[in-house]
Amino acid sequence: MASQFLSKGDILLHQFPDNETYVKILSPIKNADVILYATLSQPNQKILPLIFSASTARLLGAKSVGLIAPYLPYMRQDTVFEFGEGVTSRYFANLISKNFDWLITVDPHLHRYKTLHEIYSIPTYVLSANDLISQWIRLNLHRPGIFGPDAESHPLISSISEKLNVPYFNAKKIRLDDNQVILSLPTIEGSFSFAVIIDDIISTGGTVIQLIKFLQQTITQPIVVIAVHPLFANDAYNKIISCGIRELVSCNSIPHLSNKIDLSPLILNSISSLL
Numbered sequence: 001m002a003s004q005f006l007s008k009g010d011i012l013l014h015q016f017p018d019n020e021t022y023v024k025i026l027s028p029i030k031n032a033d034v035i036l037y038a039t040l041s042q043p044n045q046k047i048l049p050l051i052f053s054a055s056t057a058r059l060l061g062a063k064s065v066g067l068i069a070p071y072l073p074y075m076r077q078d079t080v081f082e083f084g085e086g087v088t089s090r091y092f093a094n095l096i097s098k099n100f101d102w103l104i105t106v107d108p109h110l111h112r113y114k115t116l117h118e119i120y121s122i123p124t125y126v127l128s129a130n131d132l133i134s135q136w137i138r139l140n141l142h143r144p145g146i147f148g149p150d151a152e153s154h155p156l157i158s159s160i161s162e163k164l165n166v167p168y169f170n171a172k173k174i175r176l177d178d179n180q181v182i183l184s185l186p187t188i189e190g191s192f193s194f195a196v197i198i199d200d201i202i203s204t205g206g207t208v209i210q211l212i213k214f215l216q217q218t219i220t221q222p223i224v225v226i227a228v229h230p231l232f233a234n235d236a237y238n239k240i241i242s243c244g245i246r247e248l249v250s251c252n253s254i255p256h257l258s259n260k261i262d263l264s265p266l267i268l269n270s271i272s273s274l275l
């Protein structure tokens, strides 16, 4: 087990009155392989303290500095949609690649990029929550049908439906703006007792709410929603719950009261193989 090789270190982070960050690493790390674990939802306020911590680890003589970011932000702006826009996924990848020796993450939002290697120049280890999500469904829902809201959800929902040997249905999504999307679904065939919507990221909730509404007009089975990365911007969580679904469940890549699927065994295993 990786935990045999790991010891927990302490960092003191302090905000000065003007909001600049003070960093002090309290644990001895000379010649150590240092791993920083960061929840990178709301990344703008976290990234400077993270980079400063990595630089301080190097100053103190760390042999290597790796990053575990179960949720990898800035993956969705993966092209120039309109002239003048920045491709922030690349800028973010450059920043991380310059400051870390390797990265472990879970189900990053890969759409136009097929792999993280296209933008990250350090070794990246991409884990998937699909086994843990399948396990949760197997234990909690009898005869599920799996639904994905867009093309990007296809790898996740197809692998989960294969593991569970149950049908899946993949919607098509057209995004109008940050909050509004239009969805269309293929004919729903086959028998199932629960409709399980699975998406990698829930941010405003607009995407899953459209799919919930569509399904509520089409089928009578109870609906369960599962998110790998529960960003839940503003009041997204309450908006989704108030749609009248059976349950909203998430992985703990971002701490939230909906967390029911623990990613730590997955991450610990990957550290074991890495070490």
Ligand code: R5P
Pocket (backbone or CB within 6 Å): 109, 149, 150, 152, 153, 178, 179, 199, 200, 201, 202, 203, 204, 205, 206, 207, 208
């Ligand atoms: C994008 O394609 C992702 O897979 C999610 O569907 C999307 O980020 C969800 O965003 P929102 O909750 O704001 O609709």
